[in-house]
Amino acid sequence: MKKSRRDFLKVAGLSAFALGSAAALNLGSAKAATAEGTYETAPAQLKAKRWAMVIDTRRFTNAADFQKVIDACHHEHNVPDIPGNQNVKWLWKDTFAHTFPDDPHGYMPDRIIHGNFLLLCNHCDNPPCVRVCPTGATFRQEDGIVVMDPHRCIGCRFCMAGCPYGSRSFNFRDPLPFIKDVNTAYPPRTRGVVEKCTFCTERLAKGQLPACVEASDGAILFGDLSDPASTVRKALAENFTIRRKPTLGTGPGVYYII
Amino acid sequence: MLYNAKYIIPGLVVAVAAFTAPFWLNIGTPSYTYPDVAVPTGEDSKQCVEPKEWMRTQHMTLLNTWRDEAVRFDKRTYVATDGKKWDISLQNTCLGCHANKVDFCDKCHNSNNVQPYCWNCHVAPKGNE
Numbered sequence: 001m002k003k004s005r006r007d008f009l010k011v012a013g014l015s016a017f018a019l020g021s022a023a024a025l026n027l028g029s030a031k032a033a034t035a036e037g038t039y040e041t042a043p044a045q046l047k048a049k050r051w052a053m054v055i056d057t058r059r060f061t062n063a064a065d066f067q068k069v070i071d072a073c074h075h076e077h078n079v080p081d082i083p084g085n086q087n088v089k090w091l092w093k094d095t096f097a098h099t100f101p102d103d104p105h106g107y108m109p110d111r112i113i114h115g116n117f118l119l120l121c122n123h124c125d126n127p128p129c130v131r132v133c134p135t136g137a138t139f140r141q142e143d144g145i146v147v148m149d150p151h152r153c154i155g156c157r158f159c160m161a162g163c164p165y166g167s168r169s170f171n172f173r174d175p176l177p178f179i180k181d182v183n184t185a186y187p188p189r190t191r192g193v194v195e196k197c198t199f200c201t202e203r204l205a206k207g208q209l210p211a212c213v214e215a216s217d218g219a220i221l222f223g224d225l226s227d228p229a230s231t232v233r234k235a236l237a238e239n240f241t242i243r244r245k246p247t248l249g250t251g252p253g254v255y256y257i258i
Numbered sequence: 259m260l261y262n263a264k265y266i267i268p269g270l271v272v273a274v275a276a277f278t279a280p281f282w283l284n285i286g287t288p289s290y291t292y293p294d295v296a297v298p299t300g301e302d303s304k305q306c307v308e309p310k311e312w313m314r315t316q317h318m319t320l321l322n323t324w325r326d327e328a329v330r331f332d333k334r335t336y337v338a339t340d341g342k343k344w345d346i347s348l349q350n351t352c353l354g355c356h357a358n359k360v361d362f363c364d365k366c367h368n369s370n371n372v373q374p375y376c377w378n379c380h381v382a383p384k385g386n387e
Binding site for chain 1: 316323330332333334335336337343
C-alpha cells in the first residue's frame with residue numbers, strides 16, 4: 001500500500017488529537033473520583049468594595065475608653081499579653097507624636113499633644129507588607145482587607161520591616177500560656193508566625209461588625225468607603241479627618257477624626 | 259573464578275538478610291487493623307459532611323481545601339455533595355461534633371505515625387480532658 005505524505009500527516013494529526021483528548025478525559029474522571037462539594041461565600045457575609053474605619057478620637061479621652069475596645073479585640077482573637085518587648089498587639093494606643101509623627105508641634109491643644117490615639121493595621125491600598133512577603137502569606141482581599149494566612153507564614157518578618165505603622169507582631173514564643181481566657185471559637189497562633197488585625201474578616205462573614213466597633217458604642221465607625229451613603233463616608237464628609245503617614249503613599253484605610 | 263569469595267559471599271548473605279529482615283520479622287504478626295475511633299453520638303452528629311469512607315481517606319485533602327477557601331478566598335460555606343451547607347471551621351464545625359481528639363484524631367494518627375500540626379494553633383477540644 002502506498003501512502004502519500006498528505007495521508008500520513010492526516011493520520012498522524014488525528015492520532016495526536018485522540019491521544020491528547022483522551023488524556024484530558026482521563027484527568028476529568030480522576031477528579032470525579034475525589035468528588036467533593038462546592039464552596040460559597042457565607043450567607044450572612046457583609047460585602048463592600050473597600051472596607052474602611054473612622055475613629056472618633058474625641059471620644060477616647062480616658063484609659064477605660066481604650067481598654068474597653070482593646071480588651072474586646074484581644075479576647076475575641078486570643079491575643080496574648082506578654083510582658084516586655086515581645087508583646088503581641090492587634091489594637092493598641094500611643095501618643096500623638098508617635099501616631100502622627102509628621103508635625104507634632106508644641107502649640108497644639110492639650111487634648112491632642114498629651115492625648116492617646118488608637119492604633120491598628122491600616123489595611124492600606126498599597127500595602128508594603130504584601131509586597132515584601134516572600135510566601136504570599138499576607139495578601140489583600142478584593143474588599144480592601146489585608147489578611148494574614150498563618151498557615152503560610154514562615155516567620156521571616158519582612159512584613160514587620162515593611163510596615164511603616166508597626167502593626168505587625170511576631171510570636172517569639174508560644175503565645176498560649178499568655179492568653180488568660182482562651183476563646184475556643186478562634187484559633188490562637190503559634191511560635192514563629194506574624195500576626196495582626198484582620199478587620200475581623202471572620203465576624204464580617206457572620207454578618208457582624210468588627211469587635212472593636214461593636215464595643216466602642218459608636219466611637220469607631222466601619223463601612224464601605226465606596227458607598228457614599230455608608231456611615232464612614234458620612235462621617236468623613238462631616239468631620240475633618242487625617243490618616244497616619246499619608247506621605248508614604250500606602251493609602252491607609254483607617255481615618256481619625258481629630 | 260571469584261576472588262575473595264570467602265568474604266564476598268557471606269557479605270552478600272548478610273546484606274540480603276538485612277534488607278529482607280522486615281518481611282521475615284513481620285511474618286505471623288497480626289495485620290493492620292483500623293483503630294476503633296470514638297465516633298460522635300449526639301443527635302446532630304449522625305452524618306459527617308461527606309460519607310464516612312470518603313472522609314476516612316480524603317479528610318486531609320478536604321481540610322486543606324477548606325483552609326484555602328476560607329482563609330484565602332473568603333468562601334466560608336461548604337456545600338456538601340448531599341446539598342447540605344456547613345460553616346467552614348475546623349475549630350467550630352469539625353470539633354463541634356468530634357469533641358474527643360484523643361480517641362478520634364490521635365488514635366488513627368498515632369497508629370499511622372502521622373503528626374499533623376493543626377494543634378500547634380487550633381485549640382484541641384476540651385472534651386477529652
